Amino acid sequence: IDHSFGPFYEEIEVGAIVVATGFELYPLKDIPEYGGGEIPDVIDALQFERLLAASGPTGGVVRRPSDGKIPKSVAFVHWVRSRDPEHGLLYCSGLCCMYLVKEAILYKQSVPDGKAFSFYIDIRTNGKGYEEFYERARENYDIVFIRGKPARIVQNGDKVQVWGTDTLTGNTIKLDVDMVVLAPAMIPSQSALELIKKLRLATDEYGWVKEQHLKLRPLEAMTSGIFIAGVAQYPKDITDTVAQASGAASKVLDLFSQPQIKRSPIIARVDADMCAGCGYCEKACAYEAIKVDPVLRVSQVNAALCEGCGACAAACPSGAVQLTNFFKNQLLAMVVEATREYE
Amino acid sequence: IDHSFGPFYEEIEVGAIVVATGFELYPLKDIPEYGGGEIPDVIDALQFERLLAASGPTGGVVRRPSDGKIPKSVAFVHWVRSRDPEHGLLYCSGLCCMYLVKEAILYKQSVPDGKAFSFYIDIRTNGKGYEEFYERARENYDIVFIRGKPARIVQNGDKVQVWGTDTLTGNTIKLDVDMVVLAPAMIPSQSALELIKKLRLATDEYGWVKEQHLKLRPLEAMTSGIFIAGVAQYPKDITDTVAQASGAASKVLDLFSQPQIKRSPIIARVDADMCAGCGYCEKACAYEAIKVDPVLRVSQVNAALCEGCGACAAACPSGAVQLTNFFKNQLLAMVVEATREYE
Numbered sequence A, B: 001i002d003h004s005f006g007p008f009y010e011e012i013e014v015g016a017i018v019v020a021t022g023f024e025l026y027p028l029k030d031i032p033e034y035g036g037g038e039i040p041d042v043i044d045a046l047q048f049e050r051l052l053a054a055s056g057p058t059g060g061v062v063r064r065p066s067d068g069k070i071p072k073s074v075a076f077v078h079w080v081r082s083r084d085p086e087h088g089l090l091y092c093s094g095l096c097c098m099y100l101v102k103e104a105i106l107y108k109q110s111v112p113d114g115k116a117f118s119f120y121i122d123i124r125t126n127g128k129g130y131e132e133f134y135e136r137a138r139e140n141y142d143i144v145f146i147r148g149k150p151a152r153i154v155q156n157g158d159k160v161q162v163w164g165t166d167t168l169t170g171n172t173i174k175l176d177v178d179m180v181v182l183a184p185a186m187i188p189s190q191s192a193l194e195l196i197k198k199l200r201l202a203t204d205e206y207g208w209v210k211e212q213h214l215k216l217r218p219l220e221a222m223t224s225g226i227f228i229a230g231v232a233q234y235p236k237d238i239t240d241t242v243a244q245a246s247g248a249a250s251k252v253l254d255l256f257s258q259p260q261i262k263r264s265p266i267i268a269r270v271d272a273d274m275c276a277g278c279g280y281c282e283k284a285c286a287y288e289a290i291k292v293d294p295v296l297r298v299s300q301v302n303a304a305l306c307e308g309c310g311a312c313a314a315a316c317p318s319g320a321v322q323l324t325n326f327f328k329n330q331l332l333a334m335v336v337e338a339t340r341e342y343e
Helices: A047-054 A096-110 A128-138 A191-197 A238-256 A280-284 A312-316 A328-339 B045-050 B096-110 B129-141 B191-198 B238-256 B279-283 B311-315 B328-339
Strands: A017-019 A042-044 A073-080 A115-120 A145-147 A154-157 A159-165 A172-177 A179-184 A211-213 A219-223 A227-228 A268-270 A290-292 A299-302 A320-322 B018-019 B043-045 B073-080 B115-120 B145-149 B154-158 B159-165 B172-177 B181-184 B211-213 B215-221 B227-230 B267-269 B290-293 B298-301 B321-323
Touching: A017 A145, A017 A238, A042 A047, A047 A096, A047 A179, A073 A096, A073 A159, A073 A172, A096 A115, A096 A128, A096 A179, A096 B215, A096 B279, A115 A159, A115 A172, A115 B298, A159 A179, A191 B298, A219 A238, A219 B238, A227 A238, A238 B238, A280 A290, A280 A312, A312 A320, A328 B267, B043 B045, B045 B096, B045 B181, B073 B096, B073 B159, B073 B172, B096 B129, B115 B159, B115 B172, B145 B290, B154 B298, B215 B238, B267 B298, B279 B290, B279 B311, B311 B321
Parallel strands: A017 A227, A042 A179, A073 A115, A073 A179, A115 A145, B018 B227, B043 B181, B073 B115, B073 B181, B115 B145
Antiparallel strands: A154 A159, A159 A172, A211 A219, A219 A227, A268 A320, A290 A299, B154 B159, B159 B172, B211 B215, B215 B227, B267 B321, B290 B298
16 A cells, blocks of 8 residues: 555546445534533444544543543434424334444443443334344443433533433433543435436435335336445445445446346437427436527437436426337327226 | 146255245144134234235135134234243344234224234334334224233133233233234244255254355355255345345356356365274255265265364264364464464
């Protein structure tokens, strides 16, 4: 490895793209009820990971940020802005349960006389060996699991106070701890959103890349030739990411192994007499397959790029664009037949 | 499709195998506390799926097995023998939460004035769109979720009675319903266990196929040339199975795309003078790579099959088998160096 390499840009032509853009954590500053990033000893799980690392800022000794003391009690908070449609996101971030349990175990290994508390709504350990890991955390490491999401976290002298309710006992909780580790929701990274826009990929409302079919075609983006791996699609752990990445590779190989690419015969066609060159179709096309000819002022279709999605036909105000082999009258005939009453 | 085809056996030579043996449900007869399969209106989720199917025995009308009546109340029980190390299995079966929620929604669509109750420990909806689906079940379909695993299920007249505790309110529950749908734990199918034995694959204590590394090599079985897809590895849903199957395909392509297969230079070697032909090595080898020559009474290694795992060397009572390029004295030298005290 040549460490003297600086960043550089290179233009390369490719036949396929695998989008593997990963994630960011929901920023602490946007979580006011837990201190909004202002309480030094309330950190996120990635920051805690650094405190655990031998190559990290504390040389692997867990020290809390405010005064460098070894924290004798730590609260781990699952479900921060995940499954919280009122303040955050509706979805589950998928891996927080497992990595927070791991971090709690590592904390207890580092500070054996320390106390670890885990606040959760549901514990999600569906994966090979995951339940066993969670069992170990409770049995061997004496980590206290409390069902209930903290309502507030505040500074209290040199302690951090966690307010909440134990929903199993019904007791209200005010717990003073030395440090709090949050597992904020996973969100698509901002740079990913830029790339996704550039690739004209379809996404869901949160910015995760949309697949062609969640169950049957989870590896293919809506744009052909583009495949998805890892958290770009939605939060998933390393096991699932590695398996999916191999799957995406096989889809690329499949694409490249064909001597010719067979296309669906349904592609857009422009009636030049009707086309006013308004350009609505050009804006609607995700594949850059239809463009207004600047001289003729008439839209023209690049048959090799067209995916036959019909967005241009729907956008065309004059009906000049239709899909070859799938004209409106064909569609109407199908509707008539489907709704015909039989005796 | 030629439906007149009968079953037939064919011997084919292959260069790689993808093990995709699926699963069975934990049998109702082994669940005495829920009636042990003796209560006709306590069925498992697969049987309920058939009741929902338009091509099923009831033509898609949900009718309970005992008397064919349309059930006006149904209890759906998550976590039957999953995460229950005392009576069943420690692991989580991964998909029950989602398919039981689906079945409850389909029941409510089929019987809009029916009541659906869902008994759970943790709700596990970590997957794209899964939490949204669960939300819909609660909001739009009015399915009542009760946190607590039923203790017993008994026949009560023409009703089925579910005994349990709501662990959130602390209330004990005796609920009379027309039918109960259980989600028993997923277990490897018996035929899979036979095949796995034949392929000499490593498995975990439950019979799920062991992968080379859960995070980094989840697609490769411990025996090279054999890959894993789907629930053969551990319970996973359709999305993950499809992604993993594509991944397994790419591993096969990777294997086949090489003009020559490169092997590790560490393979077993037999010192013929020391070998007593006891055959312990033969029994220990997972790859059938070492065999006692019946004439010479000395073990011989098939270098092409040997994976260099060292099982034979460990099993050899006389020390006649060692690994080429990884002799015992090399290993000892490494231990000495690793434990040497530096000044």
